[in-house]
Amino acid sequence: MDHFQLRNGELYAEDVPLARIADEVGTPVYVYSRATFERHARVFVEALSGLPKKPHIAFAVKANPNLAVLSLLSREGLGADVVSGGEMARALAAGMPATDIVFSGVGKTHRELADALDAGIGQFNIESGEEGRELAEIAAARGVVADCALRVNPDVDAGTHDKISTGKADNKFGVPIGHAPQLFAKLSQLPGLNLRGLAVHIGSQLSELTPLETAFTKLGDMLATLREAGHAITHMDLGGGLGVPYRAGEQLPSPFEYGEMVKRVTAGWDVTLMFEPGRVIAGNAGVLLTRVIRVKRGLKHPFVIVDAAMNDLARPALYGAYHDFAAVAPSGERMLANIVGPICETGDTFATDRETDALVAGDLAIFRTAGAYGATMASSYNSRGFVAEVMVDGSQFATVADRIPPGDIADAERVPDFLKA
Ligand code: LLP
Numbered sequence: 001m002d003h004f005q006l007r008n009g010e011l012y013a014e015d016v017p018l019a020r021i022a023d024e025v026g027t028p029v030y031v032y033s034r035a036t037f038e039r040h041a042r043v044f045v046e047a048l049s050g051l052p053k054k055p056h057i058a059f060a061v062k063a064n065p066n067l068a069v070l071s072l073l074s075r076e077g078l079g080a081d082v083v084s085g086g087e088m089a090r091a092l093a094a095g096m097p098a099t100d101i102v103f104s105g106v107g108k109t110h111r112e113l114a115d116a117l118d119a120g121i122g123q124f125n126i127e128s129g130e131e132g133r134e135l136a137e138i139a140a141a142r143g144v145v146a147d148c149a150l151r152v153n154p155d156v157d158a159g160t161h162d163k164i165s166t167g168k169a170d171n172k173f174g175v176p177i178g179h180a181p182q183l184f185a186k187l188s189q190l191p192g193l194n195l196r197g198l199a200v201h202i203g204s205q206l207s208e209l210t211p212l213e214t215a216f217t218k219l220g221d222m223l224a225t226l227r228e229a230g231h232a233i234t235h236m237d238l239g240g241g242l243g244v245p246y247r248a249g250e251q252l253p254s255p256f257e258y259g260e261m262v263k264r265v266t267a268g269w270d271v272t273l274m275f276e277p278g279r280v281i282a283g284n285a286g287v288l289l290t291r292v293i294r295v296k297r298g299l300k301h302p303f304v305i306v307d308a309a310m311n312d313l314a315r316p317a318l319y320g321a322y323h324d325f326a327a328v329a330p331s332g333e334r335m336l337a338n339i340v341g342p343i344c345e346t347g348d349t350f351a352t353d354r355e356t357d358a359l360v361a362g363d364l365a366i367f368r369t370a371g372a373y374g375a376t377m378a379s380s381y382n383s384r385g386f387v388a389e390v391m392v393d394g395s396q397f398a399t400v401a402d403r404i405p406p407g408d409i410a411d412a413e414r415v416p417d418f419l420k421a
Contacts, residue, residue: 002284003033003392004368011328011366015395018289018328022364025388025399027291028308030375032064032400034072034393036285037371041076044277047259051266056122056274058102060240061087063278063372064286068391068400070094073281079122081240081276085112092119102237102274104151104199106172114138117146123274124148125199125237127174132187132195139192149197149237149274150184152177152222154215158203158241161319167202167215174200180222184231196232197271198222201239204279209253209261212241216265223269237274238262244283246322246369255280279372286371288313288387289328292363293342301336301352304359309341310348311381313367313374317347325350327357328364335359343382375401380409 003014011018013031021031041059048055058081059073065087070080071094079100080091091101101121103112106128113135116124126132126148139146153174156167166173175183180198188195202215216238223233243252266273290308297303315321325339335358339350350367359365378387385408389401 001039002036004031004036004287004366006330009329011326013287013392013397016392016397018287018366019364021390021392021397022289022291022328025390026403027289027364028306028312028387029289029403030286030370030387030389030401031289031366031397032066032069032286032371032389032391034391037069037072037281038076040281040285041073041078044255044275044281045077047255048262048273048275051263051273052270053272056100056102056235056272058100058274058276059281060276060278061091062376064282064374065090065376066389066391066400067094068389068398069282070096078281081278085109085115088112088116088119088121098122102276104201104276110134110138114142117142117144122147123235123237125151126187127151129175129183129187132183132193133190136187136190136192140190141192144192145194146192147194147196149199149235150175150180150187150195151199151201151237152180152219154200154202154218156202156211156215156218158206158211159208160203160205160243161321163319164205165203167200167211177218177222181225181229184226185229188231197235197237198226198233199237199239199274201276202241204241205243206241207243207252209258212238212258213261213265216262220265220269223271234271235274236266236269236271237276240276240278240280242277242280244279244369244372247324282372283369284371286374287366287368288323288370288374289364289366292359292361292365294361295337295359298338301338304337304339304356306339306341306350306365308350308367308387309343309382309384310345311343311379311384312341312387313350313370314377314379315373316350318377323350323370324368325354325356326366326368327359328366330357333358343384380404380406383409385409
């Protein structure tokens with residue numbers, strides 16, 4: 001459920017007409033709903049209530065790193081799952097306690113490991129023996145101990161798009177689950193590390209619970225093996241991955257069904273469970289608001305050319321992803337159209353042969369389910385600048401990320417003297 005609904009024939013974000021935001025901030029612009037973010041966070045927390053130990057829920061910052069978003073999720077009691085120094089800095093700037101931050105990612109640099117240790121973050125999810133040894137050295141040199149979990153690769157097919165699958169044996173993530181006993185034996189000897197658990201994340205936009213259940217079951221078996229070998233395991237990080245509906249009426253497992261499965265599979269584990277949800281919190285809490293530049297006649301269908309492009313919302317171009325598209329003030333008439341942006345490549349296509357509201361030049365429209373992996377994946381391709389972001393709260397709204405005009409990006413560039421000679 002979200003707060004982007006029609007009222008008297010016009011789309012609103014909570015109590016604000018989207019047309020007002022377009023007038024005041026311009027388009028394209030991402031529009032977020034505070035109430036929707038909070039609702040999704042609360043539903044997820046609620047779905048995991050009743051576990052024997054209070055779980056640690058770390059929002060996957062990559063899904064939406066806007067400071068306003070992180071700040072409101074922090075107030076809901078969520079921590080952060082970060083994958084770079086930049087994401088860590090944002091989580092801290094948004095007021096998240098360092099101890100609530102988990103650092104994931106296969107390529108943490110020496111600098112990032114050191115900075116994260118200095119910041120006192122809660123847990124490192126290490127992805128290789130090499131990384132573990134490097135972290136141990138940095139920690140020992142500082143006289144501190146890094147709490148960490150070993151990310152394992154369970155070799156489970158998540159059944160999602162190849163580019164967002166992470167738990168197959170040939171993916172770059174984690175260590176093969178069978179190597180965990182050997183690595184635990186070695187890494188837990190190192191003075192700078194407190195290796196206290198396992199972590200897993202098999203992919204994103206999962207539409208079924210079975211692959212997750214298979215992965216968690218394998219994790220549970222490995223937990224038992226490690227305990228038998230004498231290791232003290234106190235934390236298990238189950239990652240993120242729960243999918244969200246992108247199409248009206250699409251049925252996906254709910255957070256409650258996920259929570260029930262987790263409780264069943266992890267019964268008796270006697271650990272603090274950790275989670276890294278991203279899309280399920282942010283996806284349907286945002287839309288991309290755009291204006292139709294022109295409707296161009298096509299051979300089969302007209303091309304609705306909107307002022308948003310693949311640089312603003314990359315998912316359709318990158319993954320062939322479907323985003324629902326709707327007029328802000330639908331007339332009731334429908335059309336079959338190709339929906340495209342202005343960028344000079346055919347990949348800049350949001351939808352082909354799409355039945356949609358009839359639109360003419362100047363009309364406003366939205367792409368739904370754009371709150372996750374939307375603005376965060378924007379680029380300035382075709383020198384279009386960076387898209388703005390707005391947060392709505394009841395009848396008020398604020399710009400939470402300024403549009404960065406192409407000129408400001410060019411200001412960071414220069415022609416060196418040797419080219420001028
Ligand atoms: N934890 C780790 C270690 C991850 O790699 C990810 C996502 C998450 C948590 C959060 O997963 P979620 O709950 O959001 O599914 N750009 C792609 C999605 C990439 C996901 C990468 N990792 C897209 O637009 O679909």
